[in-house]
Amino acid sequence: MLSFDPSYFLAVFPQIAAALPFTFYVVAAAAAMSLLAGAAVAAVRIARVPVLYALCEVWLSFVRSMPFVLLLFLMYFTVPAFLRAAGLDTSRLPKEVYVFAAVVFGFAPVIGEVIRPAYLSVDRGQHDAARAFGFSDFDRIFRIIVPQMIPVAAPPLMNQVIEIVKDTSLMYLIGLMDLMGRANLLIHVNMGRGKLENYAAVALLYWVLVAVLEAAAQYLSRRSSGGFPGGAS
Amino acid sequence: MAILSVEELEKSFGDRQVLRGISFRAEEGDVVSVLGPSGTGKTTMLRCLNALERPDAGRVAIGSVSVDFRHASKKEVRALRRQSTMVFQNFNLFRNHTVLENVMDGLVYGKGMTRAEAEPLAMEELARVHMEQAAHLYPAELSGGMQQRVGIARALAPRPEVILLDEPTSALDPELVGEVLDAIRKAASLGITMIIVTHEMRFAEQISTKVLFMAEGRVVEEGPPQQIFHHPEQEKTRQFLRRMLEREQEG
Ligand SMILES: Nc1ncnc2c1ncn2[C@@H]1O[C@H](COP(=O)(O)OP(=O)(O)OP(=O)(O)O)[C@@H](O)[C@H]1O
Numbered sequence A: 001m002l003s004f005d006p007s008y009f010l011a012v013f014p015q016i017a018a019a020l021p022f023t024f025y026v027v028a029a030a031a032a033m034s035l036l037a038g039a040a041v042a043a044v045r046i047a048r049v050p051v052l053y054a055l056c057e058v059w060l061s062f063v064r065s066m067p068f069v070l071l072l073f074l075m076y077f078t079v080p081a082f083l084r085a086a087g088l089d090t091s092r093l094p095k096e097v098y099v100f101a102a103v104v105f106g107f108a109p110v111i112g113e114v115i116r117p118a119y120l121s122v123d124r125g126q127h128d129a130a131r132a133f134g135f136s137d138f139d140r141i142f143r144i145i146v147p148q149m150i151p152v153a154a155p156p157l158m159n160q161v162i163e164i165v166k167d168t169s170l171m172y173l174i175g176l177m178d179l180m181g182r183a184n185l186l187i188h189v190n191m192g193r194g195k196l197e198n199y200a201a202v203a204l205l206y207w208v209l210v211a212v213l214e215a216a217a218q219y220l221s222r223r224s225s226g227g228f229p230g231g232a233s
Numbered sequence B: 001m002a003i004l005s006v007e008e009l010e011k012s013f014g015d016r017q018v019l020r021g022i023s024f025r026a027e028e029g030d031v032v033s034v035l036g037p038s039g040t041g042k043t044t045m046l047r048c049l050n051a052l053e054r055p056d057a058g059r060v061a062i063g064s065v066s067v068d069f070r071h072a073s074k075k076e077v078r079a080l081r082r083q084s085t086m087v088f089q090n091f092n093l094f095r096n097h098t099v100l101e102n103v104m105d106g107l108v109y110g111k112g113m114t115r116a117e118a119e120p121l122a123m124e125e126l127a128r129v130h131m132e133q134a135a136h137l138y139p140a141e142l143s144g145g146m147q148q149r150v151g152i153a154r155a156l157a158p159r160p161e162v163i164l165l166d167e168p169t170s171a172l173d174p175e176l177v178g179e180v181l182d183a184i185r186k187a188a189s190l191g192i193t194m195i196i197v198t199h200e201m202r203f204a205e206q207i208s209t210k211v212l213f214m215a216e217g218r219v220v221e222e223g224p225p226q227q228i229f230h231h232p233e234q235e236k237t238r239q240f241l242r243r244m245l246e247r248e249q250e251g
């Protein structure tokens, strides 16, 4: 029989919510690393760097067909072997490193495919004008081009971040104490009872987490693009 | 001493040679009009002068900077770019910057001025083209004529050795052409050297000190406007002018 005990729910909620900072840290760090790697992939594809361009295409098609859980296990079981072969001590490596590796591997080429069209959506004349007025390459990209990419790239990038939020909930499988990890632990110590209350708490926290991320992204993209009109055309 | 000198510029796109050895000079204060049929390489030539297109061969010297494009470093190219500014057919104002920021940008990012130094200079240029009221608007909020006036203020602000203008009025509605031509006249009256690709024959005749007629990637004829417009020596020039005059009378 399915039953919901509100007082038990209220008791476990703060205990699960205590894992929010750690969950947020893993998601934020993984997303930031994927964004950087994705920008590098986009640069390779825009510049059509020989060999690397083809590699990125194979990489993209591979990860598109991989469930995240498989990438996570691949990283968890293979990366330590490589590191040990390179003579490194992996015993003190924090486990979230495997999550970072799996997210970057799984998302960089996908995020590259978000950044590339955003870059190409900026009129070539904007590059011409920046060059003609003596901008350095850095100023051309970061003062003129990137601010105009943000209104185009922000919504699909946000969707990728939400995917990362959801996929990383599998990190409990390698023993990390995120929201799901905490909930499973609490259920375990409660002899398998109270599943509904625990998972309801996790669901509520994910809902809030994503809503907060979306609001923050909207605020940031409005601010960093200067809110110029016609920006998203 | 010429302020601009161009020697034997060559440029191909793929196996199509667009510039076949272009040479000319401009003295300080010259307004050089570049005329010629469509597809002749006028835009390409202009874009070679600030290396937006990299010529395959040839030399461009502006002010104190001389670049041989057979072996030009990135540093040389950027030094050459700092000698000129450009007014584009499609304006190409920075869409994410206000009118005032657009005019300041060349001073701040090109010449390394502080914003405090750049702002009064930029306001002065905006006033010259009667756009100071629009200083805090974005390009998307302006008509084409207003955008191009800002484009001219932006090109004037760094006081370059040369301003390059590529058909500055051809993307405009006819009723907006006049205000932009007036702004260009004002810029010319400051004594800044200008190279202007245009199809506005009457304007070219009035404003130029020198006219270059290009066809098929070559300079076919050059001389003072009086000579080119009224006593052209080359048959190609005569044909082109006849066609353009007919079109202006129709329009
Ligand atoms: N980036 C490019 N890639 C390939 N071909 C180009 C490129 N830019 C110009 N061309 C070609 O070079 C030739 C000269 O073009 P250009 O734009 O310089 O002519 P133009 O004299 O300015 O013509 P118009 O009066 O129509 O503006 C044209 O045949 C054009 O198609």
Ligand SMILES: [Mg+2]
Pocket: B042, B043, B044, B167
């Ligand atoms: Mg042209």
